[in-house]
Amino acid sequence: MLTDRQDAGRRLARQLEHHRGTDAVVLGLPRGGVVVAAEVARHLALPLDVIVVRKLGVPWQPEVAMGAIGEGGARVLDRALMARAGITEAQLAAVERREAESLAIRLERLRRGRRGEDLTGRTAIVVDDGVATGATARAACSVARDRGAMWVVLAVPVAPPDTAVPEADELVCVETPSPFLAVGNHYRSFPQTEDHEVTELLDAAARGTAPPAP
Helix, strand or coil: CECCHHHHHHHHHHHCHHHCCCCCEEEECCCHHHHHHHHHHHHHCCCEEECCEEEEEECCEEEEEEEEEEHHHEEEECHHHHHHHCCCHHHHHHHHHHHHHHHHHHHHHHHCCCCCCCCCCCEEEEECCCCCCCHHHHHHHHHHHHCCCCEEEEEEEECCCCCCCCCCCEEEEEECCCCCCCHHHHECCCCCCCHHHHHHHHHHHHHCCCCCCC
């Protein structure tokens, strides 16, 4: 059981120690993933950036992911699920159009005009606060690759035992509980993270100042 996202980040950083002193960049998924990523970046003295993706939910059951999209046109689809659910290309296009608009707004709100870290030829450590279906994680890894990363690491505190993310070169996970419940069930404290918390962490990283350790 993880205490909170800060604890998760510290525990994850210990498993990523081999990336200290390299050209790696830590990329957090908003919102909660950025809190974890900030701890990883702080402990390993690596730059912090955000990587934005949006889940593509089944039209009549939005919490079920049929895929995900990310900045730069990255796209991951679960075609098998779409076939079982009878989702048409027109329905997919409508969901994708709506989520693309939300993605652009979120990216501008969080980066506030800053350019993302240059990933060309570098290691990208993609961090979230947990993996459930893996759709957003896969899209995020695709985004990192499209932005030029030479090596992509997916680093999460908790995930199902059978997690497989072919878009990542390396998977690092603190806990793989069985049975796996919702991500938040594996934390003692799992409050909702707000956009202003994410921007504060990113602003501190851009200034080269670390937030105080909890």
